[in-house]
Amino acid sequence: MKNKKYIIALTVLSAFLFSALIIAGSLSPLSEMGDNANQFNSVGMWLSIAMILFFYLIPVILYAIGLNWIKIIMAIFCVIGIVILLSTIVIVLIIGLVNHNMLQLSSVLIVSILGVIINIVWLIVAFWKNRGKASGLSS
Numbered sequence: 001m002k003n004k005k006y007i008i009a010l011t012v013l014s015a016f017l018f019s020a021l022i023i024a025g026s027l028s029p030l031s032e033m034g035d036n037a038n039q040f041n042s043v044g045m046w047l048s049i050a051m052i053l054f055f056y057l058i059p060v061i062l063y064a065i066g067l068n069w070i071k072i073i074m075a076i077f078c079v080i081g082i083v084i085l086l087s088t089i090v091i092v093l094i095i096g097l098v099n100h101n102m103l104q105l106s107s108v109l110i111v112s113i114l115g116v117i118i119n120i121v122w123l124i125v126a127f128w129k130n131r132g133k134a135s136g137l138s139s
């Protein structure tokens with residue numbers, strides 16, 4: 001039960017960070033790079049945040065009510081999130097170095113790095129078995 005609470009808390013934190021990434025991106029020079037880029041406080045930005053929260057909220061509700069198999073689906077989303085965040089880090093680093101505006105992109109980098117860390121911690125908490133019990137050691 002304690003593990004379930006940690007998983008839910010980390011999922012909420014991951015959703016918050018992914019939403020923060022959308023906001024940070026819309027406040028950065030990245031929002032001016034294309035016709036389809038989200039501008040801060042635009043309908044597109046809010047729809048992106050709503051979609052992210054929807055994709056986080058449905059599985060976490062199903063997991064909270066006792067469907068433990070949904071943890072596998074959540075793990076797939078978590079790995080996809082890690083890939084997206086790592087890609088964002090690489091792309092933002094390249095754009096920042098080419099355009100000489102790393103400082104303006106630092107919020108996007110920080111949120112992306114925190115997102116990767118939280119998602120890795122999520123995977124560890126969700127699937128790491130107690131090593132002491134598995135090896136016969138007692139604490």
